[in-house]
Amino acid sequence: MSDFSVNQFLEMAGTPPLDIEICDVTLRDGEQMPGVVFKPEEKLEIARRLDEIGVEIIEAGFPVVSKSEKNAVRDICNLGLNAKISALSRSRQSDVDVAIDCGVDMVSVFIATSDLHLKYKLHMTCAEAIRCALETVEYAKEHGLIVRFSAEDATRTDFNTLKKLYKKAEEYHADYVSVADTVGIMNPRTMYYMISEIKKIVNIPICVHCHDDLGLALANTLAGAEAGAKQLHTTVNGIGERSGNTPLEELLVNLRLHYGIDRYDLSKLKSISSLVERYSGVPVAKNKAVVGDNAFAHESGIHVAAVLEEPRTYELYSPEMVGAERRIIIGKHTGAKALKYITKKMGYDLEKKDLCLLAEKVKTASEFKRPITCDELRRLILDLKIEFVYNGP
Incomplete structure (x- = not known):
């Protein structure tokens, strides 16, 4: 193609x-x-x-x-x-x-x-x-x-x-x-x-x-x-x-x-x-092209799912080309597939049903208009009291 x-x-x-x-x-x-x-x-x-x-x-x-x-x-x-x-x-x-x-x-x-x-x-x-x-x-x-x-x-x-x-x-x-x-x-x-x-x-x-x-x-x-x-x-x-x-x-x-x-x-x-x-002392806008914090940040579930499979779907060029890093944001628009990727990197192996439940909790918790940190996500996982395999440190 x-x-x-x-x-x-x-x-x-x-x-x-x-x-x-x-x-x-x-x-x-x-x-x-x-x-x-x-x-x-x-x-x-x-x-x-x-x-x-x-x-x-x-x-x-x-x-x-x-x-x-x-x-x-x-x-x-x-x-x-x-x-x-x-x-x-x-x-x-x-x-x-x-x-x-x-x-x-x-x-x-x-x-x-x-x-x-x-x-x-x-x-x-x-x-x-x-x-x-x-x-x-x-x-x-x-x-x-x-x-x-x-x-x-x-x-x-x-x-x-x-x-x-x-x-x-x-x-x-x-x-x-x-x-x-x-x-x-x-x-x-x-x-x-x-x-x-x-x-x-x-x-x-x-x-x-x-x-x-x-x-x-x-x-x-x-x-x-x-x-x-x-x-x-x-x-x-x-x-x-x-x-x-x-x-x-x-x-x-x-x-x-x-x-x-x-x-x-x-x-x-x-x-x-x-x-x-x-x-x-002049801050760079988060949405600035090439070097802004959000230049390679993804939160929307549909976008994240595609980027995790093939980054070119929503990235014109790789973050590595300009010395930056890709960021997957945890927030209102984060879906189960993105959460699976994030939680796996954190050391958790969650079932699909639990990921869907966690996604709902994330949407509710993110209503205060800022992304959720990994520490906050870890607390949400523990609060859900779901069974999981933990492979983290």
């Missing part, structure tokens, strides 16, 4: 192969989430974990912000990681000097380009902003850095102006141009069109940096990649300003399943998610 998989749809749709790299910005944009501050040693550990996954570029921070930030960026540069280390820089030569002093491989030179930002934030004309940006790009290149030029609020910038600016940045020898969807205004269709048009006028790689204000950051990032963007920006757990950024874990799983990109170690995704959750 054939399995009509998503790959068949992708083949029919003519999904293109992708030439991409990941730039993770957890240590910079992720830390700009209100209330999040990573200690220096925490930044080092996150950087190591990102490197182990195979992330090609790590944006280590914004070193001009403070002495401790500069020291943290320098320490990450000294770890000897395989990933290239990048730092953020305003369109100021003094910012570039601080980044150079840290020993970074790459600098991300940014300036706001939308009329809204020019008027109310920078209080500059577009010509003045462009001059500052290009002079800084040129200065950074003269000092041997890989340079990414990023137009902040690019997706609300006059498109003809933006294209001319990216072309100028290429003429000034920028290595990348970056489209920052700063307020998450795009949708996949508009992002695909925008990147396709920019790709017609520049020969250097394009980056996409998506925010999640409309819940479309991941979809927009994938659309940008399909249109030809090379560098895709992420944060672990999608943390970042306001509603956050494209989640690293969700992007990497999509790249594996939909596009066959398998060079990243997905088995470390759950552990780095838990690490960043602990360090940031």
Whole structure:
């Protein structure tokens, strides 16, 4: 019996192969989430974990912000990681000097380009902003850095102006141009069109940096990649300003399943998610894709029965692929078959009639809206005073 998989749809749709790299910005944009501050040693550990996954570029921070930030960026540069280390820089030569002093491989030179930002934030004309940006790009290149030029609020910038600016940045020898969807205004269709048009006028790689204000950051990032963007920006757990950024874990799983990109170690995704959750103090939603507690949790009797026989019935990919574990939940929707599996693992060998009786007790006991623990289930078994064979410890 054939399995009509998503790959068949992708083949029919003519999904293109992708030439991409990941730039993770957890240590910079992720830390700009209100209330999040990573200690220096925490930044080092996150950087190591990102490197182990195979992330090609790590944006280590914004070193001009403070002495401790500069020291943290320098320490990450000294770890000897395989990933290239990048730092953020305003369109100021003094910012570039601080980044150079840290020993970074790459600098991300940014300036706001939308009329809204020019008027109310920078209080500059577009010509003045462009001059500052290009002079800084040129200065950074003269000092041997890989340079990414990023137009902040690019997706609300006059498109003809933006294209001319990216072309100028290429003429000034920028290595990348970056489209920052700063307020998450795009949708996949508009992002695909925008990147396709920019790709017609520049020969250097394009980056996409998506925010999640409309819940479309991941979809927009994938659309940008399909249109030809090379560098895709992420944060672990999608943390970042306001509603956050494209989640690293969700992007990497999509790249594996939909596009066959398998060079990243997905088995470390759950552990780095838990690490960043602990360090940031930002809890991961239970129903979050890939790394949420419920991503591989099953309670419904019909679902559990099927999963116990063949996990693929209700799991698109195995929990082991992302370093997670399957959980069978004891609750209102748990059936006799699931209880047989759970109680057997606990050491009990119960008859079918007793399992049905136990299932009824579980349904009643779970009405207080939370799953039942194994200890509570054991007490229910003992309270029923049923005869059973116990093979547990």
